[in-house]
Amino acid sequence: PKRVRTRHFSNAKQHGIPITGLTSYDMLTAQIFDQAGIDFLLVGDSAGNNVFGYETTLPVTVDELIPLTRAVARAVTRALVVADMPFGSYETGQTEALHTAVRFMKEAQAHAVKLEGGVRSHKQIKRIVTSGIPVMAHIGFTPQSEHGLGGHIIQGRGDAAEQLLEDALAVQDAGAFAVVLEMVPATVAAEVTSKLEIPTIGVGAGPDVDGQLLVWTDFAGMTEGRVPRFVRQYANVRSVLTDAVHQFKSDVETGVYPGPEHSYE
Numbered sequence: 319p320k321r322v323r324t325r326h327f328s329n330a331k332q333h334g335i336p337i338t339g340l341t342s343y344d345m346l347t348a349q350i351f352d353q354a355g356i357d358f359l360l361v362g363d364s365a366g367n368n369v370f371g372y373e374t375t376l377p378v379t380v381d382e383l384i385p386l387t388r389a390v391a392r393a394v395t396r397a398l399v400v401a402d403m404p405f406g407s408y409e410t411g412q413t414e415a416l417h418t419a420v421r422f423m424k425e426a427q428a429h430a431v432k433l434e435g436g437v438r439s440h441k442q443i444k445r446i447v448t449s450g451i452p453v454m455a456h457i458g459f460t461p462q463s464e465h466g467l468g469g470h471i472i473q474g475r476g477d478a479a480e481q482l483l484e485d486a487l488a489v490q491d492a493g494a495f496a497v498v499l500e501m502v503p504a505t506v507a508a509e510v511t512s513k514l515e516i517p518t519i520g521v522g523a524g525p526d527v528d529g530q531l532l533v534w535t536d537f538a539g540m541t542e543g544r545v546p547r548f549v550r551q552y553a554n555v556r557s558v559l560t561d562a563v564h565q566f567k568s569d570v571e572t573g574v575y576p577g578p579e580h581s582y583e
């Protein structure tokens with residue numbers, strides 16, 4: 319299949335074709351999502367929660383994400399692989415940001431990077447883009463600043479809608495090829511989408527955006543406990559696996575497995 323490039327994103331917006339994205343942290347899920355035709359795979363710093371077992375994304379490091387990104391990049395034949403730049407790897411300035419982006423492109427063969435922040439990340443985005451590395455921006459609720467934002471709170475409500483639009487225009491001006499809108503009211507996301515030339519990718523931003531992104535462990539029912547309101551659970555992989563494990567354990571304990579058909583003569 320023809321590889322997805324950043325121009326696929328602008329073409330899709332122009333023609334009203336919805337863009338699809340999922341997170342992926344390993345070769346097996348990357349293969350499955352790529353073969354199903356998902357347009358881009360985000361190796362999110364949500365790996366902090368879903369791979370490394372941290373409570374937030376804050377402790378995640380570049381060194382932790384690089385091997386995961388490399389595995390995902392090796393697995394795909396079509397999807398665009400976006401590497402998420404973790405907290406502490408770009409905030410201090412353009413040089414640090416470019417250094418991190420280059421590491422993901424060079425050491426992990428990512429196709430693009432993502433970083434959080436609108437106006438505040440304008441310089442960093444511009445520096446990375448002018449070096450030839452595509453950037454996906456991320457505004458609205460930005461989990462790396464959850465302590466500053468005061469928790470998992472919907473962004474862009476009321477007067478804050480103006481700031482969200484400013485952030486969106488800033489990342490577009492900086493050269494981002496797409497922007498993730500996380501947890502913003504549907505009407506505000508729709509307005510931002512209509513005012514931008516670059517596509518908007520919603521995660522908890524309602525239907526009137528140019529694409530949708532979900533964390534795979536949430537959408538597939540792999541996560542333990544509650545998932546956010548915006549997540550639709552398309553499968554219940556956790557219970558399928560749990561049943562399989564119980565069955566295996568009980569078959570071994572009762573001598574049902576392995577049978578003759580699983581044994582060598």
Ligand code: KIV
Nearest residue numbers: 341362363364498533
């Ligand atoms: O890390 C991640 O999974 C993300 C998406 C939720 C936008 O940044």
Ligand code: NA
Nearest residue numbers: 362363364402
């Ligand atoms: Na992230």
